[in-house]
Amino acid sequence: MANQIKGLDGGSIGSDSSNPIEKVRISNPVSSGGASAPQNTNQSTSRADSVHITQSAHALNSLSEAVSDTPDVDTNRVAALQQAISSGTYKANPERIASNMLQLEQELSQSTQR
Numbered sequence: 001m002a003n004q005i006k007g008l009d010g011g012s013i014g015s016d017s018s019n020p021i022e023k024v025r026i027s028n029p030v031s032s033g034g035a036s037a038p039q040n041t042n043q044s045t046s047r048a049d050s051v052h053i054t055q056s057a058h059a060l061n062s063l064s065e066a067v068s069d070t071p072d073v074d075t076n077r078v079a080a081l082q083q084a085i086s087s088g089t090y091k092a093n094p095e096r097i098a099s100n101m102l103q104l105e106q107e108l109s110q111s112t113q114r
Contacts (some may be wrong), residue, residue, distance in 0.1 A: 084090035 081090065
C-alpha cells in the first residue's frame with residue numbers, strides 16, 4: 001500500500017507556484033572572507049557561521065587515516081612463520097602463550113565490570 005499525503009498527487013516536487021509545497025527560499029552562502037552576509041528579514045543582526053577544527057581533531061584524523069592505511073595482516077610476518085613451521089624451526093613458547101592468555105582474560109573481565 002502506497003503512502004499518500006493529502007493534497008499531493010505523487011508527482012515531482014518543484015518550486016513552481018502550482019505545487020502545494022511552499023517555495024524553498026534561496027539563501028546566499030555566507031562567505032568566510034569577513035564580508036558581512038545579507039541580513040535576514042527575521043533577525044535584526046546578521047551573523048556568520050564558522051567552524052574551528054582543533055588540533056586534537058586534526059591529530060585524530062591523521063591517526064584514523066594511518067590506521068585505515070595499515071593492513072590487517074602483516075604478510076611478511078605470516079610468510080616468516082609459515083617458513084619456520086614448514087622447515088621445523090618454529091618453537092612455541094608455552095609460558096608466553098599462557099601468560100598472554102591470562103592477560104587477555106584479565107582485560108576482558110575488567111572491561112565487562114565497567
